[in-house]
Amino acid sequence: MQFRIEELDQHYGSAQVLRHVGFGIAPGECLAVLGRNGAGKTTLLRCIMGLLAPTSGRVLLDGQDITGWSPHRRSRAGIAYVPQGREIFSELTIGENIEAAARAHGTYGTGVVEEAVSLFPVLREMWKRSGGALSGGQQQQLAIARALVTRPRLLILDEPTEGIQPNIVAAIGEVLRALKGRMSILLVEQYLDFAIATADAFVVLSRGAVVETGRAEVMSRENLTRFIAV
Numbered sequence: 153m154q155f156r157i158e159e160l161d162q163h164y165g166s167a168q169v170l171r172h173v174g175f176g177i178a179p180g181e182c183l184a185v186l187g188r189n190g191a192g193k194t195t196l197l198r199c200i201m202g203l204l205a206p207t208s209g210r211v212l213l214d215g216q217d218i219t220g221w222s223p224h225r226r227s228r229a230g231i232a233y234v235p236q237g238r239e240i241f242s243e244l245t246i247g248e249n250i251e252a253a254a255r256a257h258g259t260y261g262t263g264v265v266e267e268a269v270s271l272f273p274v275l276r277e278m279w280k281r282s283g284g285a286l287s288g289g290q291q292q293q294l295a296i297a298r299a300l301v302t303r304p305r306l307l308i309l310d311e312p313t314e315g316i317q318p319n320i321v322a323a324i325g326e327v328l329r330a331l332k333g334r335m336s337i338l339l340v341e342q343y344l345d346f347a348i349a350t351a352d353a354f355v356v357l358s359r360g361a362v363v364e365t366g367r368a369e370v371m372s373r374e375n376l377t378r379f380i381a382v
């Protein structure tokens with residue numbers, strides 16, 4: 153899967169929130185987008201998912217321009233989004249949340265549910281518990297499992313570690329590292345250690361513009377800290 157964005161601009165009214173943002177993600181790699189609060193990270197993801205139309209610029213999947221596609225069509229094409237806040241159905245059980253996603257994508261009955269749940273054993277243990285009764289970390293695991301049953305080629309995560317206890321952060325990190333190679337991952341993250349342990353490449357956003365990019369092996373912690381420390 154080849155994924156690129158080119159020259160994305162986005163405005164809220166007269167305020168420009170994204171400025172000529174462009175980067176690519178290599179197949180099977182994890183790209184981390186870093187940046188302070190308000191840098192434009194969530195706006196960028198919403199443009200990539202088709203939840204917001206960019207003012208200009210292009211989103212390309214396998215060389216095809218998908219900028220005008222609906223979120224549903226992008227999801228069908230293999231882009232899965234785990235938003236900040238997770239947006240799970242709190243009235244539904246874990247099982248219902250996961251199975252509904254698989255049914256909606258036509259993947260139910262193909263082993264995807266078992267596969268996703270095997271990555272997060274706590275979900276099987278709490279299968280009949282309603283989404284609203286879970287801890288933040290359990291909800292995050294559920295949200296990732298729900299994205300995985302769609303068999304994504306690109307998994308997009310918006311700050312998956314935010315407000316989550318350390319042992320669950322570690323479990324999520326292990327899963328993401330295991331998923332690399334099978335899919336590309338776009339990780340928006342403010343927790344630097346987690347991003348460093350997970351990503352193959354970095355993009356740093358500041359005030360809506362890319363101010364630094366680089367491969368993980370040449371990007372120093374000091375350099376990254378400089379961009380995201382408050």
Ligand SMILES: Nc1ncnc2c1ncn2[C@@H]1O[C@H](COP(=O)(O)OP(=O)(O)OP(=O)(O)O)[C@@H](O)[C@H]1O
Nearest residue numbers: 164165167169187188189190191192193194195196
């Ligand atoms: N719906 C909106 N209308 C107007 N301005 C907005 C809207 N959403 C976001 N903004 C502004 O756009 C800028 C970028 O916001 P965005 O949420 O994309 O940043 P972020 O990097 O994801 O920040 P955070 O880490 O706090 O979520 C901020 O200045 C924010 O106040």
